[in-house]
Amino acid sequence: MTPREALAAWGGGTLRLIKDRENAVYEVLLADGRRAAMRLHREGYQSEQAIRSELWWMQAVAGAGVAVPAPVPTLAGELLYAGSGGRVATVISWVEGKELGAAEDVLTGDALRQEARFRAIGRLVAELHNATDALTLPDWFNRHAWDAEGFLGDNPFWGRFWESPALNRAGSETIQAARAQAREALVSYLAGGADFGLIHADVLRENVFLGPGGPVLIDFDDCGFGFRIYDLATLASQNEGEPNYAGLMAAALAGYREERELATEAERLLPMFLMLRRFASCGWIVPRADPEAEAVRAYAERAVRAAERFLRT
Numbered sequence: 001m002t003p004r005e006a007l008a009a010w011g012g013g014t015l016r017l018i019k020d021r022e023n024a025v026y027e028v029l030l031a032d033g034r035r036a037a038m039r040l041h042r043e044g045y046q047s048e049q050a051i052r053s054e055l056w057w058m059q060a061v062a063g064a065g066v067a068v069p070a071p072v073p074t075l076a077g078e079l080l081y082a083g084s085g086g087r088v089a090t091v092i093s094w095v096e097g098k099e100l101g102a103a104e105d106v107l108t109g110d111a112l113r114q115e116a117r118f119r120a121i122g123r124l125v126a127e128l129h130n131a132t133d134a135l136t137l138p139d140w141f142n143r144h145a146w147d148a149e150g151f152l153g154d155n156p157f158w159g160r161f162w163e164s165p166a167l168n169r170a171g172s173e174t175i176q177a178a179r180a181q182a183r184e185a186l187v188s189y190l191a192g193g194a195d196f197g198l199i200h201a202d203v204l205r206e207n208v209f210l211g212p213g214g215p216v217l218i219d220f221d222d223c224g225f226g227f228r229i230y231d232l233a234t235l236a237s238q239n240e241g242e243p244n245y246a247g248l249m250a251a252a253l254a255g256y257r258e259e260r261e262l263a264t265e266a267e268r269l270l271p272m273f274l275m276l277r278r279f280a281s282c283g284w285i286v287p288r289a290d291p292e293a294e295a296v297r298a299y300a301e302r303a304v305r306a307a308e309r310f311l312r313t
Contacts, residue, residue, distance in 0.1 A: 001083035006040060009074040009081035010091055022221060028091065035094040036072050040087055046221070048080065051088055053141045054220050055079040057132070057198060058092070064131040067124055067216045069093045095218055097211035103204065103238045111244045115251035118235075121208055121215050122255025125200070125231050128217065130260055132198045146201055146226030148186040151276045152179050157224075159283030165291040166300035175279065178307035182272055186227075195228040195266060203235040229266040232256065233273035237281075240274075271313070275306035 003015055003026055011031040015038065018025045024040040041051060055071040056079070062070035069092040071079050081089045100117065101107055107114050144150060150157045162175045190196060200207075200223050207219040235252055239245050249270075256262050282303040289295050 001040065001085050001087045001089065003038070003040065005083050006081055006089035007038060009076070009078075009083070009089065010036075010038075010072065011075050027094075030072075030091075034072070036091050037069070037094055038089060038091045040089050041221075043087055047142070048082060048088060049140065049142045050144070051080055051090065053143050054223055055090060055092075056138065056141065057135075057223065058220055060135050061128060061131040062093075064134070066127050066131045067211070067214060068128070068220075069095050069216070069218055095209045095211060095216050097209040097216060100205040100208040100210060100215070102206065107239075107242060107244075107248075111247055114244060115247050117210065117215070118248045119251040119255035119258075121203070121235060122232070122252035122257075123259050124215050124217055124255075125203060125235070125252075126256040126259035126262075128200065129195075129197065129228050129231075143198070143224040146199065146224050146230060147190070147196075148183050150224070150226070151186070151280065152183040156280065156283055158280045159286055161279045161283035161286075161303060164282050164286055164296065164300045164303075166297040167304070171300065171304040174304055174311070175282075175307045178275065178310045179279070182276065182310065185269070185272060189227070189265070189269060192265075195263065197225065197228065198223065199226040199228060199231050201226060201230060201234065203231050205238055227266075227273065229262075229270060230273050230276070233270055233277050236270065236274055237277045272310060275303075275310050278303040278306040 003024070007013055007015055007028060013028050013030040015026040015028045018027050023042055026038045028036050028038045030036060046054070058068055059071050062068050072091040072093060073079060074081050079090065083089065144157055146157065162172050162179065167175065200217060200220060202219060202222040203217065207217060209216045209218060232252060236249055239248050242248060253262060253267060282299045285296050285299045
């Protein structure tokens with residue numbers, strides 16, 4: 001399916017490629033004058049039903065006033081278009097603003113401004129969770145699970161991270177030891193009443209736009225059922241090297257608590273969930289890069305360091 005074919009389902013218009021990574025994303029100006037973003041979803045990652053479920057959730061929480069983009073239906077009233085070649089296209093409303101920042105860049109602004117932004121992001125994540133809990137999901141709703149199996153089972157959702165080609169034997173053994181302990185901890189946490197439900201699962205800097213009215217959360221491609229604290233762990237994952245890391249996370253947690261209860265146990269487990277993100281990323285990069293690539297090595301090293309810290313606690 002070409003971008004032009006896809007856009008025709010929304011009445012046509014002009015388009016400009018923004019990025020072509022997991023999905024191909026285009027800025028589009030629809031024939032009726034609306035500015036929007038069109039995604040050509042990568043094949044084999046999410047089913048049509050899962051994509052419909054993602055869009056249903058976005059539409060519902062946007063309608064509840066949460067700062068997320070809303071899907072734009074096709075001329076036929078559908079949330080997605082399945083064209084030739086098996087690829088799926090979707091269109092969502094345009095988000096004004098700019099990304100919070102790139103992963104490799106130092107955050108802009110002084111400490112007070114950074115913390116104010118992260119406090120607002122914490123509030124936004126809590127608002128997303130609150131609005132979600134008020135929904136009744138349709139019977140056909142289908143998304144994957146970021147649970148003990150999804151993170152640490154025999155076939156984790158993002159791949160068998162302990163088999164990364166960048167890991168030596170010692171590193172793999174360290175990760176396996178942490179994996180076993182963390183799996184027990186997750187099962188126990190869930191049995192003890194963990195806050196578990198639909199999560200964004202990818203609250204990275206590039207998925208947070210700073211708009212005129214505050215932060216906006218975009219890119220729900222990886223959303224699923226999981227531990228709510230994981231959304232705050234993904235927010236933390238790109239900031240460990242920041243001089244003001246402690247202040248940023250304290251601000252995010254405080255902002256979250258302004259809108260929603262956050263149990264002390266959840267906060268205590270935040271480093272473990274940060275490790276789970278390191279593990280997931282270690283598996284995610286393997287099929288997307290050359291085995292000798294620097295990124296594969298970097299993700300593996302971060303996973304080992306996180307496992308070492310976890311095993312020391």
